[in-house]
Amino acid sequence: MAEKKVSVERKNRKMDRKAGANNAGVSKAGANKAGVNKAGVNKAGANKTGMNKAGANKTGANNVATKRSAANQSTAAGKKPAISSTGRKMGNGNISNKKSVEGKHTEDKRLNTTTTSRSADKKKKVLCTVSRQCGGCQMLDMPYEQQLAVKQKQLETLLKGICKVNPIIGMENPYHYRNKVHAVFGHQKGEVISGVYKAGTHILVPVETCMIEDEKADEIIGTIRGMLKSFKIRTYDEDTGYGLLRHVLVKRGFSTDEIMVVLVTASPVFPSRNNFIKALREKHPEITTIIQNINDRETSMVLGDKEKTLYGKGYIEDILCGCTFRISSKSFYQINPVQTEILYTKAIEAAGLTGEETVIDAYCGIGTIGIIASQHAGKVIGVELNKDAVRDAVENAKRNQIKNIQFYNNDAGKFMVGMASQGEKADVVFMDPPRSGSTEEFMDSVALMKPGRVIYVSCNPETLVRDLEYFKKKGYVAREAWGVDLFPMTEHTECCVKLERKEK
Numbered sequence: 001m002a003e004k005k006v007s008v009e010r011k012n013r014k015m016d017r018k019a020g021a022n023n024a025g026v027s028k029a030g031a032n033k034a035g036v037n038k039a040g041v042n043k044a045g046a047n048k049t050g051m052n053k054a055g056a057n058k059t060g061a062n063n064v065a066t067k068r069s070a071a072n073q074s075t076a077a078g079k080k081p082a083i084s085s086t087g088r089k090m091g092n093g094n095i096s097n098k099k100s101v102e103g104k105h106t107e108d109k110r111l112n113t114t115t116t117s118r119s120a121d122k123k124k125k126v127l128c129t130v131s132r133q134c135g136g137c138q139m140l141d142m143p144y145e146q147q148l149a150v151k152q153k154q155l156e157t158l159l160k161g162i163c164k165v166n167p168i169i170g171m172e173n174p175y176h177y178r179n180k181v182h183a184v185f186g187h188q189k190g191e192v193i194s195g196v197y198k199a200g201t202h203i204l205v206p207v208e209t210c211m212i213e214d215e216k217a218d219e220i221i222g223t224i225r226g227m228l229k230s231f232k233i234r235t236y237d238e239d240t241g242y243g244l245l246r247h248v249l250v251k252r253g254f255s256t257d258e259i260m261v262v263l264v265t266a267s268p269v270f271p272s273r274n275n276f277i278k279a280l281r282e283k284h285p286e287i288t289t290i291i292q293n294i295n296d297r298e299t300s301m302v303l304g305d306k307e308k309t310l311y312g313k314g315y316i317e318d319i320l321c322g323c324t325f326r327i328s329s330k331s332f333y334q335i336n337p338v339q340t341e342i343l344y345t346k347a348i349e350a351a352g353l354t355g356e357e358t359v360i361d362a363y364c365g366i367g368t369i370g371i372i373a374s375q376h377a378g379k380v381i382g383v384e385l386n387k388d389a390v391r392d393a394v395e396n397a398k399r400n401q402i403k404n405i406q407f408y409n410n411d412a413g414k415f416m417v418g419m420a421s422q423g424e425k426a427d428v429v430f431m432d433p434p435r436s437g438s439t440e441e442f443m444d445s446v447a448l449m450k451p452g453r454v455i456y457v458s459c460n461p462e463t464l465v466r467d468l469e470y471f472k473k474k475g476y477v478a479r480e481a482w483g484v485d486l487f488p489m490t491e492h493t494e495c496c497v498k499l500e501r502k503e504k
């Protein structure tokens with residue numbers, strides 16, 4: 001049965017490739033969307049959002065200059081000094097991020113000169129030669145200011161009649177912000193290529209540099225591409241099942257400069273492995289850890305279950321809001337750390353913590369929100385499905401000497417049902433589910449536990465709205481939303497919403 005499924009998958013991929021060859025020149029959904037969005041920008045933009053008035057810079061892919069920086073935004077927590085993104089303690093109890101700006105966005109000059117669709121095309125070619133085939137940067141053609149206006153408008157439209165939407169917070173330099181880069185490896189005309197699958201297919205689009213990915217990560221992937229021939233390492237062929245290297249994943253801690261390289265292979269047997277690692281490290285001494293991940297399954301999942309650390313400690317660390325976090329290859333970590341600090345600061349401010357509360361951090365990943373919030377709470381309970389992430393979270397609590405936090409490896413819905421059935425109560429629930437959103441089971445149990453506030457962090461405004469409507473039926477009213485642009489050049493938007501329990 002399983003074999004049959006595998007062969008059907010292979011057949012489908014072959015068909016994908018054929019279809020792709022036929023459709024190679026067809027423009028993608030993203031391009032169309034960008035056009036649609038442009039129309040909306042005229043109305044949405046500066047006037048409604050007030051973006052042009054605030055005047056200032058933004059948060060960069062990792063840099064942000066701001067008139068009103070996150071450092072000046074007060075965390076309601078207040079009591080203990082919060083810590084800056086560089087790890088410095090701030091005496092005023094606020095979290096520092098010099099580079100972020102709220103309500104006002106500088107534009108990128110290279111993008112902002114684009115005025116007609118033909119010149120937009122030319123610009124697009126200059127900015128990225130594969131953007132049409134890749135489809136990842138649906139908004140690349142659009143000046144950044146307009147991208148923000150479009151996202152603001154989308155949030156306002158979706159949340160109309162639900163709650164107030166604050167001006168979206170953008171970046172000063174919205175490029176090269178991705179701290180995690182994934183490249184699929186393959187062959188084209190006898191040459192090794194690496195890149196991304198064309199959206200919805202298994203057609204490999206070669207990518208050497210990318211406007212939103214970390215440049216060092218792209219450079220390392222290029223080096224690996226160049227090394228394969230001399231080491232006689234073949235890339236994996238999905239159709240035949242032959243070959244070794246399937247993917248390379250690079251994760252970088254922007255604050256620590258630690259770099260993890262994950263080599264995903266189809267087999268545990270890696271000829272000349274030690275020499276390969278030595279040569280790679282010689283070319284890139286900045287790499288701090290190298291992992292071999294073995295994925296021998298016919299699956300669209302990038303990482304397999306088995307791993308071996310080939311060099312270094314097997315994880316990287318990064319610093320967010322003054323706390324240090326270890327990140328394993330399979331654990332979720334936000335891909336835009338500068339904007340993440342702003343997002344978390346907003347979320348924790350919105351929770352209005354006084355130091356006494358029992359807090360739940362649901363869908364907690366490596367424990368980031370819970371650990372940062374724990375400094376301002378009575379106690380925190382984190383729950384997360386991914387066991388590697390929970391292991392990181394437990395270690396992260398120790399690293400930051402946090403004693404009032406506990407993590408559980410469980411489905412968030414099941415965990416909350418258990419808590420509610422035991423009559424447990426909570427004062428504040430942070431929830432940051434995956435794109436699919438939360439579950440009724442989870443929200444029913446939250447309502448039974450009667451927290452005064454729920455802070456919902458979402459990377460998918462559509463499932464967010466669905467869940468807010470369900471929460472309303474359960475007696476929770478959305479009060480305010482903050483959009484934070486974690487994904488410049490793309491159509492994706494991150495947002496945080498504060499809900500309060502209606503007193504009956």
Ligand SMILES: C[S@@+](CC[C@H](N)C(=O)[O-])C[C@H]1O[C@@H](n2cnc3c(N)ncnc32)[C@H](O)[C@@H]1O
Nearest residue numbers: 332334363364365384385386411412432433434
């Ligand atoms: C958007 S991430 C947020 C993680 C974390 N809050 C952060 O900011 O880094 C969503 C997390 O939910 C986890 N997850 C997915 N489904 C889950 C479930 N049913 N129960 C608990 N955790 C789940 C994922 O593994 C992932 O770590």
